[in-house]
Amino acid sequence: MAPATKKGVLERLNAGEVVIGDGGFVFALEKRGYVKAGPWTPEAAAEHPEAVRQLHREFLRAGANVMQTFTFYASDDKLENRGNKLSFTGQQINEAACDLAREVANEGDALVAGGVSQTPSYLSCRSEDEVKAIFKKQLDVFVKKDVDFLIAEYFEHVEEAVWAVEVLKATGKPVAANLCIGPEGDMHGLSPGECAVRLVKAGADIVGVNCHFDPLTCVEAVRLMKEGVEKAGLKAHYMCQPLAYHTPDCNKQGFIDLPEFPFALEPRILSRWDMQQYAREAYKVGIRYIGGCCGFEPYHVRALCEELSPEIGHLPAGSEKHGMWASGLEMHTKPWVRARARRDYWENLKPASGRPKCPSLATPDGWGVTQGDADLVQQKEATTKDQLLPLFEKAKH
Known part of the structure; x- marks a missing residue:
């Protein structure tokens, strides 16, 4: 039975508590047959709610304190680029995702986080106002459904993440901001420390990284963020939601450049014991919001909780x-x-x-930064690297 009044995310973090995030939905549901690789859009929230609900429940049983809405890549511009016409609008998908997350969160002591992510419009060099309008449209649903806090995640460019934070902060709800970067920084060459400072100044209460890299690489990136924020005389909480894959051979753009992405990554999966090491290292660095992204299954989240059970004060139901x-x-x-x-x-x-x-180890592809690549979308017949490479070179210039 959920408590009548749950402590908010900032109330928990301010008290020094550990907040355990959930895992990766798009990869888990793709493997289960509910998400299409490539678009990675979350229409399953409306098409197959039972699948999304069950995954939420498994993460809750594993010990997650946050049910993040399955709204990754649910902006209208991304849904329009999907290729096949959807039976559901972005608003319908987002509303269904909020309802599912709330239903399961109410089964335990979990909070609901509404999430937005990077947009094709930014990558196609649209204006700040146009990009912010896309975030605002998603945000209207989160306000209507009264989520507990908001997450801007999976941003390669801190500029776009700052725009997202500015829009989300206008609600008055707590805001977390995650970049999908490693220790080298964002795609514009800004260091993790500088990125974090910009996010905090924009209004983010919690800053960190998610996706693209393995846990220990992400922990190091967040450590550099924390160092930069403290040097600037600012304050924030820190979070980390990495991949569940070993990526020591990745370049700056992360696992999407690995030749195994996305269908042959299984040999790289971290064991539950690797996850316990991640949880301990993250805690030692000062990260108190600890979760996962692509590849993270419920047993991985359970491992985080088991490692930190002395700090958390109990074991999750899944440990039975x-x-x-x-x-x-x-x-x-x-x-x-x-x-x-x-x-x-x-x-x-x-x-x-x-x-x-x-x-x-593998040799990652190095096709350049993904920005302004609208020409690629129009070249569906180009299926080999030799055909695509000139287009990438054009997009870079």
Whole structure:
């Protein structure tokens, strides 16, 4: 039973509490057959609400304190670029997503966060007013549905993220802002510290990163953000919602440049023990809003909660079926498996990939920054890199 009055996200963070975010919806639902890779749009909230509701419930059971609305890429300009005509409008998708998130949040002590993300309009060099109008249209739904706070996430360019924060802040609700950048900074070459300062000055209460890179890379990026904010004499809370994939070979643009993206990333998935390391490192850096993005499944979120259970004060419901540090293996019939029921075994394990002819690292593609690439949309017949590369070069100039 949910408490009658829930503490807000800033109330929790101001008290030093850990807020656990949920995981990645587009990748999880794509694997389950409800989202189309490429567009990555969230019409499943209206088309298949039972699938979205169930994933919310699994993250809640795993210990997530935030049910983020499944509204990633739900701006009208993105939906129009999808290619196939949708049966639902952006408003209908966003309203359905808010209702699902609220329904499940009310089943526990979770908050609802309405989310907006980067827009094709910005990447096509539209004006500030035009881009802000797109955010405002999404925001009207979040205000109507009275979400608990707002998240601007998955922004490659801090300029667009600042515009989003300025629009969201006008509601008076708490605002979190996440860039999909690593320690090198945004696509305009601004450092993580400078990006964070701009976001805080625009009104963001919580700043951080999401997507594009693995957990420890993202933790380092947020550490640099925190350093920049403190040096500027500003204050903020910090959050991190990384990939669930190892990405040591990524370049500045992250995992979308990996040749395995998006259909062959499974060999890179982090184990639950890797997630426990992430949770501890994030906490040590001073990050108190800790969650995940693409690739994060409920068991990953459960691992975050289990690692931080001393700080959180309890274990999630999902831990009822999972012994801490594999203690459940003590009941296994095989003695060599029973011998693995200990922390030092799993902490020190170096998992094999099982792929004898595969390299441990890949060579990322390097086609340049995605901005002003409208010409590419009109060239659907160009399907190979040799055909597309001249278009990317044109888009860059």
